[in-house]
Amino acid sequence: xxxxxxxxxxxxxxxxxxxxxxxxxxNMLLPDFVSEFIYVSETSKSISTCYEYMKDLLLFFEFLIxxxxxxxxxxxxxxxxxLNRLTERDFVDFMNYLSFYKKTYQSRTGKExxxxxxxxxxxxxxxxxxxxxxFDYLFQREHIEKDITKRVxxxxxxxxxxxxxxxxxxxxxxxxxxKQDVNVESSHAGAYHNKTKYxxxxxxxxxxxxxxxxxELAQLNVDDVFKEEHALIVTRKGGNEQGIPIPDEIYELxxxxxxxxxxxxxxxKEDENALFLSLQGKRIHPRTIRNMLDKYRKRAGLSIKxxxxxxxxxxxxxxxxxxxxxxxxxxxLGHSSAETTRKYYADPNEDRVKKSMSGFNYN
Numbered sequence: 001x002x003x004x005x006x007x008x009x010x011x012x013x014x015x016x017x018x019x020x021x022x023x024x025x026x027n028m029l030l031p032d033f034v035s036e037f038i039y040v041s042e043t044s045k046s047i048s049t050c051y052e053y054m055k056d057l058l059l060f061f062e063f064l065i066x067x068x069x070x071x072x073x074x075x076x077x078x079x080x081x082x083l084n085r086l087t088e089r090d091f092v093d094f095m096n097y098l099s100f101y102k103k104t105y106q107s108r109t110g111k112e113x114x115x116x117x118x119x120x121x122x123x124x125x126x127x128x129x130x131x132x133x134x135f136d137y138l139f140q141r142e143h144i145e146k147d148i149t150k151r152v153x154x155x156x157x158x159x160x161x162x163x164x165x166x167x168x169x170x171x172x173x174x175x176x177x178x179k180q181d182v183n184v185e186s187s188h189a190g191a192y193h194n195k196t197k198y199x200x201x202x203x204x205x206x207x208x209x210x211x212x213x214x215x216e217l218a219q220l221n222v223d224d225v226f227k228e229e230h231a232l233i234v235t236r237k238g239g240n241e242q243g244i245p246i247p248d249e250i251y252e253l254x255x256x257x258x259x260x261x262x263x264x265x266x267x268x269k270e271d272e273n274a275l276f277l278s279l280q281g282k283r284i285h286p287r288t289i290r291n292m293l294d295k296y297r298k299r300a301g302l303s304i305k306x307x308x309x310x311x312x313x314x315x316x317x318x319x320x321x322x323x324x325x326x327x328x329x330x331x332x333l334g335h336s337s338a339e340t341t342r343k344y345y346a347d348p349n350e351d352r353v354k355k356s357m358s359g360f361n362y363n
Contacts, residue, residue, distance in 0.1 A: 019047050019239055026054045029075050030061065037137050048239055056130035063094050063101075080143040083135070091131070091152045098124050128152060166314045170302060171208055177300040178204060184299070199276060199284075200292055202257045207308055209247045210234075211315030211333055214286045214308035220275040225258050236334045244332055 027035050034057055041050050061075040069090050070082040098119040105113045119127070132149045139147040166174070176182065178201045184190045206217060216234045224233040230251055231243045246254055258275070267274075267281040274283035290307060297306040304310070312333070320329040 016047055016239075019051050023047075023051050023054055026051075026058055029058060030054070031076055031078055033080055033138070033143060034134075037134055040137065041133075046240060048237075052126075053130050053134070056127045057134060059127070060094060060131060062103075063097050064090075067093065067097070069093075080138060083138065084144040084146070086148060088148050088151050091128075091149060095124050095128065095152070098127060164304060164307075164310045164313065165317055166304065166306070166310060170300075170304070171314065173300050173302065174296060174306070175201065175204060175208075177296050182299050183301075195279060196292075198257065198260070200296070202253060203276060203289060204293070204296070204311070205250050205253060206232075207311035208315060209250050210244060211312045211319065212244075213237075213312065214289055216334075217308070218276070218284055218286050218289065221273045222258060222261060222275050223273065224275065225254060227255060234334065242334055244334075 023038070027038070034054070038050050038054055041053060045053075058075065061078055064070045064078065064082070064086075065072065065075060069086065070078055072078055072082070100116065100118050102114055102116050105115060107113055128149070135144065135147045135149045138144045178197055181190065181193060181197070184193050203217065206212060210232065212232075212234055216236065219235045220232070225246075226233065226243070229243070230246050230248075232246050232254075233241055233243055235241050261275060261277075264277065264281075267277060271277065271281070271283040276284040278284050278288060286308075293306050293308065293311075297304075316329060316333050319332060320326065323329070
């Protein structure tokens with residue numbers, strides 16, 4: 001990548017190629033009119049979104065066959081006439097089906113694997129949103145006579161009260177616990193801590209100051225840190241990449257860590273560019289990161305459960321409370337919709353609530 005614009009969503013060619021290959025594989029299982037829908041969607045949607053559309057539609061078509069809503073045995077044989085005969089009840093049944101269903105896969109060794117799936121209201125709503133876009137497309141092009149999906153209600157969860165967030169004091173205590181070797185249990189644990197504490201400290205700093213997800217942090221490479229732009233390339237859900245600014249407060253720390261990391265030679269070949277490594281020289285695993293955070297939580301004597309997402313919530317809420325700009329916070333967090341930010345992060349802290357009421361008056 002020769003140039004990077006902070007905040008812009010980008011997809012690297014190799015990642016786009018992988019997604020397109022997956023699209024082609026699923027495309028072979030669906031009728032031509034679905035392929036046409038995906039082709040048209042690519043003019044206004046990202047390749048990742050189109051892939052999610054394809055997955056949702058394949059699942060819906062499999063449901064239609066399994067529940068005998070259509071009288072064919074192959075998803076590719078479903079016609080627009082079949083879809084035109086569907087009723088509102090059929091879509092409601094699909095929403096109920098999503099609560100718990102099973103799929104059978106064939107492993108590479110030929111073994112049959114049965115996997116169970118569950119969908120929360122958010123997952124159901126996303127799949128219903130896909131169906132609405134798809135059936136609207138069919139209706140607008142007169143492939144079907146009516147669009148039943150408009151009658152199906154989307155359940156919206158009430159705004160969630162965020163509980164697990166860290167106060168400024170708790171964040172500082174967590175950092176100091178790592179830096180000052182607080183409550184290290186034994187000499188053996190101390191030797192291990194000395195090998196990992198700098199890495200662990202930088203990981204915690206990135207969570208707290210950038211609000212990235214654990215999967216995004218684990219995927220970071222050395223060359224994802226852009227010194228000139230003071231920015232970090234983060235791979236978001238679905239393979240999209242985004243450049244986000246590194247706060248001045250932690251910039252030098254991150255850059256110094258990168259230079260030290262470059263000097264590490266005992267690294268597995270496939271992970272030689274990974275920014276964060278295990279002691280075995282492999283890319284650090286998200287599970288290791290979660291265990292690490294819990295270890296320092298206990299050493300710090302904090303009762304609140306600390307996970308990567310708790311840091312993300314803490315960052316998101318503080319960023320919003322600082323700048324009062326929902327769309328700015330949504331961009332930094334990598335949310336596709338500011339509504340997600342409003343529901344989970346735009347929550348005024350207690351001080352702001354008290355001040356708003358103590359100063360309230362009618363002039």
